[in-house]
Amino acid sequence: MTPQITAKNYSIQSRLLISFSVLLFVFLGLTGIVLDSAFRNSIEAGAAERLQVQVYLLLGAVEEESGEFYFLEDLQEPRFSQLDSGLYGFISRASLGELWRSDSALAFSLLDAHIFSEPVAVGEAAFSKTMSAEQEEYFVLSYGILWEDGISEYSFTVMENAAPYYSEISNFRTSLWSWLGGVALLLLLMQVLLMRWGLSPLHQLARDLKRIESGEKDQLEESYPRELQAVSKNLNVLIETERKQQDRYRTTLGDLAHSLKTPLAVIGGVMQSLAGKPDEVEQQLDSVNEQLARMNQIVTYQLQRAVKSNNANTLARQVNVATVLQKVIGALGKVYVEKGIKIETQLDPKAIFSGDERDLLEVLGNVLDNAFKYGRQKIRASVESIGVEFSGLKIIIEDDGPGISADKQEFVLQRGARADTLLQGQGIGLAVVTDIVGSYGGEIKVESSELGGARIIILFNPAALSG
Amino acid sequence: MRLLVVEDESLLLQQLEQGLVKHGYIVDVAEEGKTGLYYATEYDYDAAIIDLGLPEIDGISLIQKIRAAGKEYPVLILTARGDWQDKVAGLDAGADDYVVKPFQLEEIVARLNALLRRAAGFSKPKLEFAPLSLDIAAKRLMVNEQSVDLTAYEYKMLEYLMLHPGQVISKTELTEHLYAQDYDRDSNVLEVFVRRLRQKLDPEQTLKPIETVRGQGYRFSLAES
Numbered sequence: 001m002t003p004q005i006t007a008k009n010y011s012i013q014s015r016l017l018i019s020f021s022v023l024l025f026v027f028l029g030l031t032g033i034v035l036d037s038a039f040r041n042s043i044e045a046g047a048a049e050r051l052q053v054q055v056y057l058l059l060g061a062v063e064e065e066s067g068e069f070y071f072l073e074d075l076q077e078p079r080f081s082q083l084d085s086g087l088y089g090f091i092s093r094a095s096l097g098e099l100w101r102s103d104s105a106l107a108f109s110l111l112d113a114h115i116f117s118e119p120v121a122v123g124e125a126a127f128s129k130t131m132s133a134e135q136e137e138y139f140v141l142s143y144g145i146l147w148e149d150g151i152s153e154y155s156f157t158v159m160e161n162a163a164p165y166y167s168e169i170s171n172f173r174t175s176l177w178s179w180l181g182g183v184a185l186l187l188l189l190m191q192v193l194l195m196r197w198g199l200s201p202l203h204q205l206a207r208d209l210k211r212i213e214s215g216e217k218d219q220l221e222e223s224y225p226r227e228l229q230a231v232s233k234n235l236n237v238l239i240e241t242e243r244k245q246q247d248r249y250r251t252t253l254g255d256l257a258h259s260l261k262t263p264l265a266v267i268g269g270v271m272q273s274l275a276g277k278p279d280e281v282e283q284q285l286d287s288v289n290e291q292l293a294r295m296n297q298i299v300t301y302q303l304q305r306a307v308k309s310n311n312a313n314t315l316a317r318q319v320n321v322a323t324v325l326q327k328v329i330g331a332l333g334k335v336y337v338e339k340g341i342k343i344e345t346q347l348d349p350k351a352i353f354s355g356d357e358r359d360l361l362e363v364l365g366n367v368l369d370n371a372f373k374y375g376r377q378k379i380r381a382s383v384e385s386i387g388v389e390f391s392g393l394k395i396i397i398e399d400d401g402p403g404i405s406a407d408k409q410e411f412v413l414q415r416g417a418r419a420d421t422l423l424q425g426q427g428i429g430l431a432v433v434t435d436i437v438g439s440y441g442g443e444i445k446v447e448s449s450e451l452g453g454a455r456i457i458i459l460f461n462p463a464a465l466s467g
Numbered sequence: 468m469r470l471l472v473v474e475d476e477s478l479l480l481q482q483l484e485q486g487l488v489k490h491g492y493i494v495d496v497a498e499e500g501k502t503g504l505y506y507a508t509e510y511d512y513d514a515a516i517i518d519l520g521l522p523e524i525d526g527i528s529l530i531q532k533i534r535a536a537g538k539e540y541p542v543l544i545l546t547a548r549g550d551w552q553d554k555v556a557g558l559d560a561g562a563d564d565y566v567v568k569p570f571q572l573e574e575i576v577a578r579l580n581a582l583l584r585r586a587a588g589f590s591k592p593k594l595e596f597a598p599l600s601l602d603i604a605a606k607r608l609m610v611n612e613q614s615v616d617l618t619a620y621e622y623k624m625l626e627y628l629m630l631h632p633g634q635v636i637s638k639t640e641l642t643e644h645l646y647a648q649d650y651d652r653d654s655n656v657l658e659v660f661v662r663r664l665r666q667k668l669d670p671e672q673t674l675k676p677i678e679t680v681r682g683q684g685y686r687f688s689l690a691e692s
Contacts, residue, residue, distance in 0.1 A: 257547055257548050257549070261547045261549075261568040261569055262476045262479055262547060262568060262569075264568070264569040265476075265479050265568045265569030265570060266476070266478045266479050266482065267569075268569045268570075268571065269478075269479065269482035269483075269486070269572065270482070272486075272571070272572060273482075273485075292569075296569055300549060300567075327555055327559065328551065328555055330558075330559070331554065331555045331558035331559060332558075334558050334563055334564070335558065335563075335564050335565070337585065338581070338585065338590055357552075358550065358551075358552045361550070361551040361552050361555060362550055362551050362552075364551070365550075365551025365554065365555065366551070
């Protein structure tokens with residue numbers, strides 16, 4: 001099942017990135033629009049001004065005689081005389097329509113010529129846009145004048161093709177938006193980098209916590225930024241408390257074991273001193289003894305189980321397996337010195353157990369104790385790191401004793417399910433081992449060894465094998 | 468055989484003491500580590516039984532201190548928790564074997580016998596000095612495969628001598644290892660025991676297993692077979 005991404009579990013990085021991007025696009029977009037329209041306005045204002053100049057030019061050179069307009073000399077602006085030059089001059093009167101047009105406009109026609117019949121107030125310039133018959137856009141400036149006779153009102157109109165202006169605007173627009181786009185990308189990139197840098201202590205914190213979880217580290221370092229120091233300090237306190245609590249838990253249970261077992265030992269002693277009484281009493285004593293043995297076994301088993309199974313994988317520490325194994329072999333070698341057992345070891349000195357050393361000691365102690373107990377001359381122990389990044393651990397202990405028959409191999413491991421079904425004298429060792437290995441998510445297998453006895457295979461983190 | 472037992476639970480200590488005395492051991496007891504350490508380093512014992520969960524000086528420190536003081540007699544630890552952490556730590560500190568509580572006295576005695584035998588350098592459960600054979604577990608002497616009856620003190624003396632073959636054992640040492648502290652130490656009694664032992668082991672006086680070393684003590688002089 002893949003976790004559903006909702007607004008709640010967006011990472012801080014994407015939250016910041018999304019909000020910054022929105023802000024950036026709104027800001028740069030508005031800037032672009034404002035700049036664009038300002039530039040457009042200024043271009044149009046420039047065009048109007050130039051047309052105004054052309055109107056004055058026409059005004060200065062025009063002659064009139066009985067309602068006919070003509071120019072004595074060539075106009076200073078050659079484009080008025082060039083056919084289709086894009087700059088056209090007109091003189092019109094609202095009541096009469098067009099009266100004169102420049103040579104350049106001889107082939108020019110408007111889509112809608114009504115502008116010549118609209119009166120323009122005297123002394124005022126009207127700037128507008130219109131379309132030619134060829135669907136080209138033109139800037140139009142009409143200027144109203146009162147002729148020398150003091151009666152006649154004429155309009156002087158100059159039109160100029162808007163295409164060059166528009167292409168200037170579009171050039172500007174292209175470069176404006178590409179600049180703004182570039183700036184946006186640059187800012188986004190910087191934002192990502194800044195965020196990485198700003199959030200790196202959090203990533204570091206997460207990595208460190210992971211290391212603590214896997215046992216590579218004991219504590220968070222002190223080198224966090226001020227804002228995180230309170231958090232890291234509190235976490236350290238929490239980790240420490242948790243560890244102490246685990247220790248206290250074990251100590252309490254250990255003390256409980258101690259305080260329960262010593263009285264049991266005393267009662268056992270008393271029972272023994274009562275032995276040899278008449279048959280009737282003896283029988284009853286036997287049943288009390290039996291119950292005593294059961295109580296003892298249950299106490300032992302349940303306490304060991306309780307101590308072990310709760311703390312697997314919580315705030316593990318790294319334990320060197322070879323060292324612990326050597327320690328156990330050294331200790332057991334002393335106990336079983338008379339058997340003169342030969343021990344072959346094949347130990348990967350770098351093999352690591354992520355967990356509590358006591359749990360590993362318990363596992364190796366119980367398994368090796370069996371090997372020493374049942375083995376005749378030889379024990380073989382091997383430890384290796386396996387799988388992806390050597391994160392798995394494989395421990396094999398074999399002996400040359402009588403072994404465990406195939407039909408019982410499963411049974412010896414499962415027996416721990418109910419301690420009170422154990423018969424007196426049955427070991428609880430392997431059951432405890434199974435519990436511990438299970439609490440770490442590991443696997444334990446019993447096979448027959450080529451040495452002749454049992455082969456116990458213990459895998460920790462077997463998932464590392466399949467990747 | 469003189470034993471030191473350090474155990475803080477007085478009832479259990481009492482039971483152990485009584486049981487071990489019944490099995491023929493001389494037993495000194497201590498209820499806490501300090502007294503235990505004093506006895507352990509001041510006197511010469513054949514073996515010690517030490518509980519790991521002691522107040523003040525814990526069992527493991529006690530064993531370390533005993534070993535640091537150069538005492539090499541075997542140490543048997545008693546552990547209530549029974550986890551391997553304790554066992555390995557105890558054995559690492561210098562103990563030789565462990566027994567998990569609660570236990571049967573027979574188990575303790577069997578382990579002790581094995582430890583004593585091992586400490587004396589014998590690997591088999593019987594001490595064989597042909598034609599003598601001493602079964603420590605059964606506390607039985609065979610001469611030429613015939614069982615020979617010994618009194619408790621005769622047995623204790625012979626066992627001690629046979630566990631230290633070839634060594635000269637002074638009368639003081641013998642007294643210390645065979646009698647409780649408050650016993651009236653009259654060396655004449657030892658001489659009587661030796662005389663009786665010689666008679667039982669070697670009525671024809673051909674073997675001469677126990678030599679008298681003038682001014683020094685006694686020596687068991689048969690070769691191990």
